[in-house]
Amino acid sequence: MPVGTMVVKPVPELVTFILAGAIVVIGALGVVLLPQPVHAALSLVATLFGVAVLFVAQDAHLLAAVQVIVYAGAIVVLFLFVIMLLGVDEADDLQIEPIVAQRPLALVAGVGILGLSLVSLFLAGGATGASSMLMAPDATETNIAQLGRLLFTEYAFAFEATAILLTISVVGAVMLARRAPQDGAPYPEDETVQSGVAS
Amino acid sequence: MTLLAQIVTPNWYLVLAAVLFTIGAVGLLVRRNPLVMFMCVEVMLNAVNLTFVSFSRALNDLGGQAVVFFVMVVAAAEVVVGLAIVVAVLRRRPLATADDVATLKG
Incomplete structure (x- = not known):
């Protein structure tokens, strides 16, 4: 070895x-x-x-x-x-259940998701598949060096796309969270919500 | 050696990831606080990341780890935009829950 x-x-x-x-x-x-x-x-x-x-x-x-x-x-x-x-x-208040039978249905969905994942996992025989030929980790190099090279060669386009995505999301967050220009004006009466129970 | 090394097989990690994903999904369906719902989405994303890393090791392929890297970037962008929306909604309607977004129907 x-x-x-x-x-x-x-x-x-x-x-x-x-x-x-x-x-x-x-x-x-x-x-x-x-x-x-x-x-x-x-x-x-x-x-x-x-x-x-x-x-x-x-x-x-x-x-x-x-x-x-x-x-x-x-x-x-x-x-x-x-x-x-x-x-x-x-x-x-976790006791409030606004939609009828929401919790039981959520639990049924959870059991379904878990059962489906496990059944498909074990029907497929577990983690099977062909071992990689091109992207196998090289034992003589560190993980970060290999992953960095992969990101800047094989996935260079996706890497640049994430740069654009991050820029757009920052701009979007600033736009969304910015105070409205007419700030200070009282909000209309119908802005109160019904389920704000903890006031 | 190979027999001993297989005490913790990749399947263990996959089962754990499935359990984690299920907990996150049920939480997303049950909770009504939009912030907590976001946290449940993060739990689900982490479960999928764990699956990717497990397959990456099981199949000896670094591509899985590269995908996890991109998932993390997209998750960060998603949280930034999502929390900005939550801030925008909750600033105007304090104590709103996810159900109150129904008032958007007008």
């Missing part, structure tokens, strides 16, 4: 998978079940971090770093910032 080849250590990976998997699932359940949006956002951090650990366990080191920096660092902070900015930190 050449130096630098990915040596899979079975038992550490098992422990990592169990711990990170538990963090991921508990965090995701927290996002769904916690009534306070702030708590849900913090619970989301746990999920994102657990997924980053699972990325490391699967030798995707660059993606793990990007996951922590972009998701846990930027996106969750953006969520928290909006929660603080708007003051929507009142707890949702």
Whole structure:
């Protein structure tokens, strides 16, 4: 086995998978079940971090770093910032069920999604497919060097497209979140909403 | 070695990703706070990213990791625009939930 080849250590990976998997699932359940949006956002951090650990366990080191920096660092902070900015930190009343039988139907849909994924996964025989010939990871190089080269050669067009996408989204966000020019005028009476129960 | 290395097979990661996706989907259907719904979408996106990385390792293909990179970029753009919309709606209609967007019908 050449130096630098990915040596899979079975038992550490098992422990990592169990711990990170538990963090991921508990965090995701927290996002769904916690009534306070702030708590849900913090619970989301746990999920994102657990997924980053699972990325490391699967030798995707660059993606793990990007996951922590972009998701846990930027996106969750953006969520928290909006929660603080708007003051929507009142707890949702999870007992309210505005649409009849929404929860049971959602659970049925969830069981359907999970069952469909698992059945299709195991009917197909698991993660099968032809091993890559062109984009196989090179054991003598770091993950970030290979992925960087791939992004600037094979996926150069998509990379430039994401640059345009980010520019457009920034401009769009500024346009949307900007205060209207006639700000200060009182809002019409019909702007109040019906379901604002936590006022 | 190969037998031992296969204790945690890619299928484990795929099953975990399926569970994660399901939790996010159910949360998206159940919750009414638009911010929490966005978080559930992020959970679903992360489940799909986990699937991509698992296949990337199982099939020895870096293309899967490149796709995850682009998914992350698009998710960031989506969150920026989505939160701007949420800010625009909630500033004008405080305490609105996802159901209140029905008032757009006029």
